[in-house]
Amino acid sequence: MISIGLIGLGAMGAGMAKNLAKAGFLAGVYNRTACKAQSLADELGVVAFDTPSALAATCDVIFMCVSRDEDVLEMVTAVAQTVKSGAVVVDMSTVSSSTAQQAAAILAEKQAQFLDAPVSGGVEGAKKGTLAMMVGGSNEALEKIRPILAAIAARILHMGPVGSGQATKAVNQIMAAGINQAVTEALAFGKAQGLPMKKVIEVVSGGAAGNWFLEHRGPTMMQNTFAPGFKLALHHKDLEICRKMAENADISIPLAEMTLLNYAQLMEQGFGDEDISALYRLKMPHKLS
Amino acid sequence: MISIGLIGLGAMGAGMAKNLAKAGFLAGVYNRTACKAQSLADELGVVAFDTPSALAATCDVIFMCVSRDEDVLEMVTAVAQTVKSGAVVVDMSTVSSSTAQQAAAILAEKQAQFLDAPVSGGVEGAKKGTLAMMVGGSNEALEKIRPILAAIAARILHMGPVGSGQATKAVNQIMAAGINQAVTEALAFGKAQGLPMKKVIEVVSGGAAGNWFLEHRGPTMMQNTFAPGFKLALHHKDLEICRKMAENADISIPLAEMTLLNYAQLMEQGFGDEDISALYRLKMPHKLS
Numbered sequence: 001m002i003s004i005g006l007i008g009l010g011a012m013g014a015g016m017a018k019n020l021a022k023a024g025f026l027a028g029v030y031n032r033t034a035c036k037a038q039s040l041a042d043e044l045g046v047v048a049f050d051t052p053s054a055l056a057a058t059c060d061v062i063f064m065c066v067s068r069d070e071d072v073l074e075m076v077t078a079v080a081q082t083v084k085s086g087a088v089v090v091d092m093s094t095v096s097s098s099t100a101q102q103a104a105a106i107l108a109e110k111q112a113q114f115l116d117a118p119v120s121g122g123v124e125g126a127k128k129g130t131l132a133m134m135v136g137g138s139n140e141a142l143e144k145i146r147p148i149l150a151a152i153a154a155r156i157l158h159m160g161p162v163g164s165g166q167a168t169k170a171v172n173q174i175m176a177a178g179i180n181q182a183v184t185e186a187l188a189f190g191k192a193q194g195l196p197m198k199k200v201i202e203v204v205s206g207g208a209a210g211n212w213f214l215e216h217r218g219p220t221m222m223q224n225t226f227a228p229g230f231k232l233a234l235h236h237k238d239l240e241i242c243r244k245m246a247e248n249a250d251i252s253i254p255l256a257e258m259t260l261l262n263y264a265q266l267m268e269q270g271f272g273d274e275d276i277s278a279l280y281r282l283k284m285p286h287k288l289s
Numbered sequence: 290m291i292s293i294g295l296i297g298l299g300a301m302g303a304g305m306a307k308n309l310a311k312a313g314f315l316a317g318v319y320n321r322t323a324c325k326a327q328s329l330a331d332e333l334g335v336v337a338f339d340t341p342s343a344l345a346a347t348c349d350v351i352f353m354c355v356s357r358d359e360d361v362l363e364m365v366t367a368v369a370q371t372v373k374s375g376a377v378v379v380d381m382s383t384v385s386s387s388t389a390q391q392a393a394a395i396l397a398e399k400q401a402q403f404l405d406a407p408v409s410g411g412v413e414g415a416k417k418g419t420l421a422m423m424v425g426g427s428n429e430a431l432e433k434i435r436p437i438l439a440a441i442a443a444r445i446l447h448m449g450p451v452g453s454g455q456a457t458k459a460v461n462q463i464m465a466a467g468i469n470q471a472v473t474e475a476l477a478f479g480k481a482q483g484l485p486m487k488k489v490i491e492v493v494s495g496g497a498a499g500n501w502f503l504e505h506r507g508p509t510m511m512q513n514t515f516a517p518g519f520k521l522a523l524h525h526k527d528l529e530i531c532r533k534m535a536e537n538a539d540i541s542i543p544l545a546e547m548t549l550l551n552y553a554q555l556m557e558q559g560f561g562d563e564d565i566s567a568l569y570r571l572k573m574p575h576k577l578s
Binding site for chain 2: 195199205
C-alpha cells in the first residue's frame, strides 16, 4: 500500500490532512511547530514525524503546504536527503514558477518527481475537500496519484510542465485581487446609497456580476468582520510574485498593482492577518464609518 | 383576467416578451420600430399596438424595457395619457433613481403605480427567464404582480421605495465593470504566460476567484470573439449614471472611472456595439495580438 505524508499544517494544510485521513490515505504529518503536528496526529490517528526527512524516508507520496518560496526550497532540500526513488512530491503552496522548477531539479537528482499543485477555494474549500487544483509537471505522475488528490480537490487540471500550476495560480491571484477591488468598491457605493445590503448581495449574486467572493465575503464585510479566510499579508506576498512574472512577460497588471499598494497600507495599520476582504476598510463611506 | 403589455423589444425585452407569452400572460407589445413589434406579435399570437397610449388603454400591467432615461420618461408620459386607474407600470430599463422617481410622480397623478425593476443576467437570462430583478416601489404593488414577474426572473427582491431598484442596479453595474477589469487583466496575464487558457478558465472558475463573467465570457474572449451579450456602449451609459450618483454621495469609484475611460476609447475605435468583454482588446499581450 502507498504511504502518504503531509508537511505543513496551517489552515489549508490541516483541512487537507483531515480529508486525506478521512479517505484512509494519510500515514503521517510534519509541522515546524511540533505540538501542532502532535495534536492533529493524535486526532487523526497518524504519525507525527520529527523531521521532514523522517517523513520522506517512509512515504511514497509527500504533500507540502507551506507559505513562502524559501520554505518550499528548505523542505524540498530536507526531503531530498531521504526521499525514495520513484516518490512523488506534491507542493500545494503558492510560490513562483521558478521555485517550482528549482524544487523539481533538486528532486530529479534523487529520481523523485515533483508536481506544483497550488489550490484555490479558501479555507472552506480545504475543509470541505472542494478545492480547485492546478497542476504542473509530469502527466503520468499526476494520473498515478489522481485518486488521492480527489480526496482534497473537486477540480484537478493538468496545466503543462513544472511551473505551469504556479503560473495558473498567479492568474487566479491576480483575478482575486481585481474582484476584491470590484466587490469592495461596489458595496461601499451601495452602502453610501443607504440600500439594504443583505438583499443587494443576494440579488447581485444572482446576476451577471455574481461571484464567489461576493457571496462568501460580502455578508461578513457588511458587518465589518474580516476574519480569515485568506490572510491579506499572504495575498500581498502572492501578488509580489505575480508582479515579477508580469514584468518578465512585459505585461501590465494595474489592478494587482493598486491592490499591492492598498494591502501594504493595511498591513502598516496592523491588518495583515485579517481576511483580504479587509480591503473594504479603505473604501467604506466616511459618512457611515 | 389581468391584461399585460410590454413596451420595448430590444434583446432583453424580446426575451422577456417570449417568456411572458409562454406563461400565458402577454396581451400585446409596442416597439418604436413597428415592424419588429408586428413580427414578434405574429410569432407569439399577441397584439402589436400602434402607440404606447393604445397599449396602456387596455393593459392592467405595463412592462417597459428601453435604453435611456429620456426614453423612459417619453414612454411614461405617453402611457399616462390613457393609463387605467390602479394599473401598475414596471420599468425594467436601467436608468437613474431620479428618473424612476419622476416616472412614479407622473403616473401617481393618474392613480397608477410605478415600480423600477431593473434586471441583471444578460441576454441569456432574459431568454431563459432566470434574471435577477431588483425592485423599488410599493411592496403591495410588487406582491400583486409577483406571479407574473416569476415568468421573467428567478430572483425578485424588494429593495425599498421607488428608485432603490435603480440604486441596486448601479451597484451591480459598478461591480460588473470591476469584474470585467479583473477578468481581462488576469486572462491577458495568463495568455502572456503561454498557458492553455481553456483549462485556466475551468480551474479558476471553480475557486475563490470564480465568477459568472469568467465562465460565460472568458471562453469567447480567448477566441477574440466579442458578440453581445451586453453592449459596451450601454454599460458606458450606465456607468455615467453611476458616476453622477457616486459624486452626489461623495464616494469614489476608481475602477468604474477607469472602465469609463477604457470604454470611451473602444467606442471611438468603433467597438461600442460589441460585448463589454471587448475590454480585452486593450489588454491582450502585444507579443501575441
